[in-house]
Amino acid sequence: xxxxxxxxxxxxxxxxxxxxxxxxxxxxxxxxxxxxxxxxxxxxxxxxxxxxxxxxxxxxxxxxxxxxxxxxxxxxxxxxxxxxxxxxxxxxxxxxxxxxxxxxxxxxxxxxxxxxxxxxxxxxxxxxxxxxxxx
Amino acid sequence: xxxxxxxxxxxxxxxxxxxxxxxxxxxxxxxxxxxxxxxxxxxxxxxxxxxxxxxxxxxxxxxxxxxxxxxxxxxxxxxxxxxxxxxxxxxxxxxxxxxxxxxxxxxxxx
Numbered sequence: 398x399x400x401x402x403x404x405x406x407x408x409x410x411x412x413x414x415x416x417x418x419x420x421x422x423x424x425x426x427x428x429x430x431x432x433x434x435x436x437x438x439x440x441x442x443x444x445x446x447x448x449x450x451x452x453x454x455x456x457x458x459x460x461x462x463x464x465x466x467x468x469x470x471x472x473x474x475x476x477x478x479x480x481x482x483x484x485x486x487x488x489x490x491x492x493x494x495x496x497x498x499x500x501x502x503x504x505x506x507x508x509x510x511x512x513x514x515x516x517x518x519x520x521x522x523x524x525x526x527x528x529x530x531x532x
Numbered sequence: 533x534x535x536x537x538x539x540x541x542x543x544x545x546x547x548x549x550x551x552x553x554x555x556x557x558x559x560x561x562x563x564x565x566x567x568x569x570x571x572x573x574x575x576x577x578x579x580x581x582x583x584x585x586x587x588x589x590x591x592x593x594x595x596x597x598x599x600x601x602x603x604x605x606x607x608x609x610x611x612x613x614x615x616x617x618x619x620x621x622x623x624x625x626x627x628x629x630x631x632x633x634x635x636x637x638x639x640x641x642x
């Protein structure tokens with residue numbers, strides 16, 4: 398484009414040409430493109446910026462919408478939660494610790510229960526299968 | 533996570549924050565509406581340069597860098613140390629596709 402010995406095969410290189418203007422004033426001019434939103438306007442920030450009230454309202458609205466969405470979504474985020482053992486863990490944790498005698502009582506009771514379970518045996522008293530009507 | 537990355541701030545196309553996460557090293561000025569609005573405006577204006585839509589804008593300052601990723605209608609701003617790995621930060625966008633789609637759905641922004 399615009400240089401000697403150029404041909405159609407040079408088209409792919411056009412975008413890499415450092416001398417190529419970003420906007421061709423002829424082909425990309427207002428006559429062939431919609432104007433207004435497509436015009437680079439550096440000063441637009443001064444006139445189109447969001448005022449403080451709208452900024453706060455919009456940020457609050459975004460926060461509210463995201464909170465509502467997170468509460469209603471079924472998507473699992475992060476690892477699964479642990480089961481809730483007690484409703485008020487701080488009360489349990491701040492209470493008086495269990496006395497040593499109670500711990501020993503619980504331990505001995507558990508050991509006796511385990512021992513008893515191991516000693517359960519079937520005592521043979523009579524035949525489980527009884528011949529019925531057999532001469 | 534990327535070393536030196538201090539904050540990820542997702543805004544709408546006007547720079548109004550939608551979601552943000554930051555550590556204690558984030559410079560105070562980075563959370564100012566002015567910076568986010570300017571970043572959003574830069575993305576919008578860069579779309580009009582006749583070379584297709586702008587994808588990212590990387591702005592490097594003395595101590596920090598601001599990476600703005602164009603995910604219309606959202607803009608993802610990442611603020612990091614100036615010497616943080618910019619390529620790694622840009623690669624985070626791939627992991628953010630689904631969350632960004634969810635945010636758009638939650639805000640009904642299309």
